[in-house]
Amino acid sequence: MTQMPDPQTPLRIGTRGSALALAQAHETRDRLMAAHGLPQDAFQIVVIKTTGDRVQDRPLKEIGGKGLFTREIEDALTDGGIDIAVHSMKDMPTLQPQGLLIDCYLPREDVRDGFVSSRFGSVADLPQGAVVGSSSLRRRAQLAARRPDLQLVEFRGNVQTRLKKLEEGVAVATFLAMAGLSRLGMAHVAKSAIEPEEMLPAVAQGCIGVERRAEDDRVAALLAPISHVPSAVRVAAERAFLARLDGSCQTPIAGLAEIRGDELLLRGEILRPDGGEVIFGERRGTLADGPAMGTDLAGELLGRAPAGFFDWR
Numbered sequence: 256m257t258q259m260p261d262p263q264t265p266l267r268i269g270t271r272g273s274a275l276a277l278a279q280a281h282e283t284r285d286r287l288m289a290a291h292g293l294p295q296d297a298f299q300i301v302v303i304k305t306t307g308d309r310v311q312d313r314p315l316k317e318i319g320g321k322g323l324f325t326r327e328i329e330d331a332l333t334d335g336g337i338d339i340a341v342h343s344m345k346d347m348p349t350l351q352p353q354g355l356l357i358d359c360y361l362p363r364e365d366v367r368d369g370f371v372s373s374r375f376g377s378v379a380d381l382p383q384g385a386v387v388g389s390s391s392l393r394r395r396a397q398l399a400a401r402r403p404d405l406q407l408v409e410f411r412g413n414v415q416t417r418l419k420k421l422e423e424g425v426a427v428a429t430f431l432a433m434a435g436l437s438r439l440g441m442a443h444v445a446k447s448a449i450e451p452e453e454m455l456p457a458v459a460q461g462c463i464g465v466e467r468r469a470e471d472d473r474v475a476a477l478l479a480p481i482s483h484v485p486s487a488v489r490v491a492a493e494r495a496f497l498a499r500l501d502g503s504c505q506t507p508i509a510g511l512a513e514i515r516g517d518e519l520l521l522r523g524e525i526l527r528p529d530g531g532e533v534i535f536g537e538r539r540g541t542l543a544d545g546p547a548m549g550t551d552l553a554g555e556l557l558g559r560a561p562a563g564f565f566d567w568r
């Protein structure tokens with residue numbers, strides 16, 4: 256029988272300290288409470304500040320890439336300072352530290368990007384030469400491919416920070432994940448949601464993953480009832496695609512797997528950072544084929560990339 260956490264020995268949940276990260280940790284806690292009939296004080300939220308949170312004045316590619324938002328949290332998990340870690344899966348490197356495992360995914364939220372502006376309703380409404388802010392190489396490359404006339408500026412920070420920058424006139428528009436806005440109760444902030452056919456989202460966008468120590472069978476049993484299998488199937492395909500491409504914060508990559516009946520549709524693209532070239536492909540297969548589809552699609556896109564395509568890395 257699994258030993259349940261209690262107020263004397265609470266399950267320690269590690270997370271970043273942003274409003275969105277805390278909302279995700281609280282959602283994880285609340286699902287565990289409901290699944291096991293436990294009180295709130297059987298859980299402890301442990302806030303861990305990461306390098307990505309501390310360094311806000313430089314692009315991510317200059318200070319180390321995706322692991323900047325996970326490294327310190329994973330160190331605490333490895334060292335036993337926390338029992339589980341809650342992550343936005345789009346921030347997760349494809350390679351995990353030895354001894355750690357993610358096999359629990361919460362039900363995936365809206366995968367779309369949200370267009371945010373106080374003056375314009377959509378990308379199409381932006382005037383020639385408008386300044387748009389984004390810290391995402393993917394979004395910047397996709398936007399440059401569609402609207403090369405726009406001026407793109409670096410735009411880092413949490414949701415509240417980015418909205419403040421818009422108010423201050425640093426840019427007239429930006430993009431935020433609809434999933435994050437929804438989890439914060441702020442979906443209304445987006446003037447419009449951009450369909451995947453128009454802007455393919457980041458790999459695993461909208462999905463929360465819960466990381467644990469691989470040998471911790473007790474925690475595995477606690478997490479099992481809250482893991483959402485369809486989300487796990489989709490993310491496995493997308494992350495296999497990303498892994499084959501060796502994706503990092505220096506690589507504009509987009510990918511989305513969707514379950515349609517008993518079939519899995521996977522779409523993916525790689526881009527030059529300046530939007531000058533976009534290579535797109537898709538695969539269809541069974542739900543069990545997801546990881547193989549991801550690897551195969553990535554191989555196709557790499558094979559179609561012309562000589563010199565990755566010279567900017």
